[in-house]
Amino acid sequence: MNFESELSKGKFMIPECSVCKKIVWPPTEFCDDCFGPVSLKNGEFEGKIIEFSKQNNDYFCIIEFESTIKIMAKMSEIPEVGQMVKISKCGISNEGYFFYVN
Amino acid sequence: MLKVGIAAYGTTPFTIDEQKIESVLLKSTKNLFENNSKINKKDIDAVLVSTNNNSKYLSPILSEMAGIQPKIAHSIESLCNSGTNSIVSAYSYIASGLAEMILISGAERHDSPGQILQWDNSRGEFKHPIFWASIFTKSYKREFSISDERLAVVSVKNHKQAKENPNAYSNKTYTVQDVMNSKKLTDDLKLLDCSRPCTGSASIILATEELTKNITDNPVWITGIGQKTTSASFTKNKSFTSMESTKLAAQSALKMSNHTANDIDVAEIHDAFSVCEPMALESLGFSDYGEGLDLVDELYETNNFKINPRGGLIGSGHPLGATGISQTIEITQQLQSNANNRQVDDANIGLIHNMSAAATSSTVLVLEK
Numbered sequence: 001m002n003f004e005s006e007l008s009k010g011k012f013m014i015p016e017c018s019v020c021k022k023i024v025w026p027p028t029e030f031c032d033d034c035f036g037p038v039s040l041k042n043g044e045f046e047g048k049i050i051e052f053s054k055q056n057n058d059y060f061c062i063i064e065f066e067s068t069i070k071i072m073a074k075m076s077e078i079p080e081v082g083q084m085v086k087i088s089k090c091g092i093s094n095e096g097y098f099f100y101v102n
Numbered sequence: 103m104l105k106v107g108i109a110a111y112g113t114t115p116f117t118i119d120e121q122k123i124e125s126v127l128l129k130s131t132k133n134l135f136e137n138n139s140k141i142n143k144k145d146i147d148a149v150l151v152s153t154n155n156n157s158k159y160l161s162p163i164l165s166e167m168a169g170i171q172p173k174i175a176h177s178i179e180s181l182c183n184s185g186t187n188s189i190v191s192a193y194s195y196i197a198s199g200l201a202e203m204i205l206i207s208g209a210e211r212h213d214s215p216g217q218i219l220q221w222d223n224s225r226g227e228f229k230h231p232i233f234w235a236s237i238f239t240k241s242y243k244r245e246f247s248i249s250d251e252r253l254a255v256v257s258v259k260n261h262k263q264a265k266e267n268p269n270a271y272s273n274k275t276y277t278v279q280d281v282m283n284s285k286k287l288t289d290d291l292k293l294l295d296c297s298r299p300c301t302g303s304a305s306i307i308l309a310t311e312e313l314t315k316n317i318t319d320n321p322v323w324i325t326g327i328g329q330k331t332t333s334a335s336f337t338k339n340k341s342f343t344s345m346e347s348t349k350l351a352a353q354s355a356l357k358m359s360n361h362t363a364n365d366i367d368v369a370e371i372h373d374a375f376s377v378c379e380p381m382a383l384e385s386l387g388f389s390d391y392g393e394g395l396d397l398v399d400e401l402y403e404t405n406n407f408k409i410n411p412r413g414g415l416i417g418s419g420h421p422l423g424a425t426g427i428s429q430t431i432e433i434t435q436q437l438q439s440n441a442n443n444r445q446v447d448d449a450n451i452g453l454i455h456n457m458s459a460a461a462t463s464s465t466v467l468v469l470e471k
Binding site for chain 2: 051070
């Protein structure tokens with residue numbers, strides 16, 4: 001089980017060092033601090049909207065999780081900075097990640 | 103460390119023409135030799151090629167086409183600041199005594215693969231540079247209560263200055279209203295807020311103090327170098343309203359040169375998008391935070407070319423691997439009082455700011471007469 005295999009199934013998990021418990025982002029095989037093996041944390045993670053803009057009908061937002069990692073995600077409703085959101089859909093398409101939040 | 107000077111330079115026009123990367127590299131190198139007949143090819147110890155192009159072993163290819171047989175020949179790639187990274191590498195070879203004279207040629211085609219960063223998956227599907235630029239723009243406007251019209255002055259100023267640069271991609275002037283009416287790319291970015299990927303090349307010769315003085319009567323010296331890479335992912339920027347890597351690189355470069363930002367007479371800074379110019383001015387120490395546009399306004403209103411005299415990236419175009427070298431050539435010409443209608447008065451100390459990957463990596467150079 002690794003981050004990408006889970007993401008490709010539509011599941012967002014948070015990579016964490018199994019030795020020092022540091023969140024490792026972007027996901028890699030080993031901790032960027034102690035080089036310990038990285039495992040995946042399961043959960044219904046809530047993220048905070050840090051910033052956003054809009055292209056055509058879609059908003060794209062910077063979302064921060066666990067006060068540590070940030071991703072760019074698509075949102076259809078009007079976002080607000082500071083708003084808490086959850087990942088509604090995610091996966092891998094054309095070798096790249098995608099995330100939707102609401 | 104040994105003193106390192108800029109002894110010669112050459113360039114091509116920046117265009118969207120279809121040209122092979124090998125051809126465009128050779129053209130700026132040819133222009134360099136045409137500009138300075140005192141250079142002996144046998145004195146060139148190293149040929150460094152700055153590019154994001156995926157073609158193989160371009161440095162040996164350029165060496166072969168230009169009739170040079172260097173000891174050291176390799177490419178250097180670091181996205182948009184490949185050019186200044188190459189200059190720093192050349193500086194290091196010379197300062198350490200490993201080489202005495204180095205040709206650095208940067209080139210890119212308009213369809214460079216360096217524009218899309220496949221590694222940066224934290225951006226999700228938003229990998230094109232307009233998306234990070236839109237987030238920077240929105241954050242900067244929000245933090246400092248800045249309007250789109252105020253930001254548009256950056257594009258107006260830099261297009262105006264590019265009109266005096268015969269090698270610039272743009273040859274047109276625009277009003278604030280023109281910028282506002284240009285194609286809307288996102289809610290926070292118009293087409294004329296963006297630098298344009300294009301085809302072009304710039305070449306420069308670095309050499310020891312003795313060889314530099316043999317080649318040119320107007321030597322320019324690299325007196326400060328600062329570099330910082332904070333990550334490879336846009337979303338890992340701690341702030342979306344300032345440039346941490348730029349701030350740290352500038353501190354290092356200014357300290358090495360024993361100067362402060364107040365001492366700088368002329369600067370080329372990395373205005374990949376309109377918002378980048380005030381952000382960089384602030385992070386480099388030219389303005390307080392939130393006041394970068396006050397300086398842009400003042401320079402525009404007084405027709406002062408101090409910042410981005412060649413037109414910056416927005417006016418000149420942005421052939422990634424050539425940009426940092428082209429910026430360095432502009433500051434060299436300014437210090438040599440050789441910049442024609444772009445000339446800044448009393449230019450003795452200049453600065454170059456070249457960054458990559460949404461400001462996660464920056465290079466700052468200080469040049470002096």
